[in-house]
Amino acid sequence: MFPELKWYYIxxxxxxxxxxxxCNAYGAGLxxxxxxxxxxxxxxxxxxxxxxxxxxxxxxxxxxxxIKSIVSISSDLMHDFKTGHLTxxxxxxxxxxxxxxxxxxxxxxxxxxxxxxxAFDVGNPDGEYKAPYALIYRNMAILGVQxxxxxxxxxxxxxxxxxxxxxxxxLLRDFSPKNIGKWVPLPxxxxxxxxxxxxxxxxxxxxxxxxxxxxxxxxxKADLMVPAVASGLICGDGLWLLPSSILALFKVRPPICMxxxxxx
Numbered sequence: 001m002f003p004e005l006k007w008y009y010i011x012x013x014x015x016x017x018x019x020x021x022x023c024n025a026y027g028a029g030l031x032x033x034x035x036x037x038x039x040x041x042x043x044x045x046x047x048x049x050x051x052x053x054x055x056x057x058x059x060x061x062x063x064x065x066x067i068k069s070i071v072s073i074s075s076d077l078m079h080d081f082k083t084g085h086l087t088x089x090x091x092x093x094x095x096x097x098x099x100x101x102x103x104x105x106x107x108x109x110x111x112x113x114x115x116x117x118x119a120f121d122v123g124n125p126d127g128e129y130k131a132p133y134a135l136i137y138r139n140m141a142i143l144g145v146q147x148x149x150x151x152x153x154x155x156x157x158x159x160x161x162x163x164x165x166x167x168x169x170x171l172l173r174d175f176s177p178k179n180i181g182k183w184v185p186l187p188x189x190x191x192x193x194x195x196x197x198x199x200x201x202x203x204x205x206x207x208x209x210x211x212x213x214x215x216x217x218x219x220x221k222a223d224l225m226v227p228a229v230a231s232g233l234i235c236g237d238g239l240w241l242l243p244s245s246i247l248a249l250f251k252v253r254p255p256i257c258m259x260x261x262x263x264x
Contacts, residue, residue, distance in 0.1 A: 004059045005051070009063060014070075017070040017071065024074050025074035025077065025078045028078040036074075037068060039071045044060040044061065044063065045140070045143075046144075048144030049144050052145070058141075061141050064137065080094050115245050119244075119245040120248060165187065166187035169185065169187050189204075
C-alpha cells in the first residue's frame, strides 16, 4: 500500500515495538501518562531521515503511525488493568475484553474514518475538521527529510522564545504563592487554541464562566455536579457526530447559517 516504506523497516518496527510497548506501559502505570506519541515522533524522524528526500515524508508518517498505534495499545491496556484492579475485576477478563475490543476496532475504526472522510471536508484549514495534527506531523516529516532549512523564516527563534516562556510560566506557577500562581496561565492550555482554532477557546471560556458562577452560587453542589454535567456535554456532543455524519452524506444542510465577513 505504501511502497515508500520498505518492508524491512516494517520488520524492524515490529521487532522494536514490544520493548517500546513495555516501556510505555511501565511509564503509564507510574505516571498515568501515555507517551506513545513521543515514541512515534522518534520513529518518524528516524524513518524520514533514512528513507531520503523522495520517500521520506510518506515513510516517516506511516512508520510513526505504526509505532504509535502499537505502543499506545500497551498504555490503554495498563489503564484498563488499573481500573480493573480498583473494581476488583478479573485480569483475565480484562485481557480477553481488550482482545475482543481490539478485534472490533479493526473493523469499526476504518469504517468510522471513511464515514468522516466521505461526509466532511477533513483537513480543510477553513472547515470544521481541520485535522491540525496531520499538518503538524507532516511538517515534522518534512523537517526530518530536509532539516531546519525547511522551516519558515524565524520559526526556530519563535520556538525558542515560546519554549522559554512556557518554562518560566510553569516555574512561576509552581513556586509562587498560591494566591499569585493561580493567575499564571498554563502554557499547555494556551497552546490548544493555536492548534484547533479560536472557537475552542470561546467554548472553554463559556464553560469556565458557567463553572465559576456555579461555584460562587453553590460551591458544594458544584463540586459534585460539574463532572456529571461535563460528562453529559462530552457524551452528547460525541454521539451527535454519527447523525451529523449521516446527514452530511445525504447533503442535508442546516436551515440557518451564520457567517462573519470583514467590514469594507
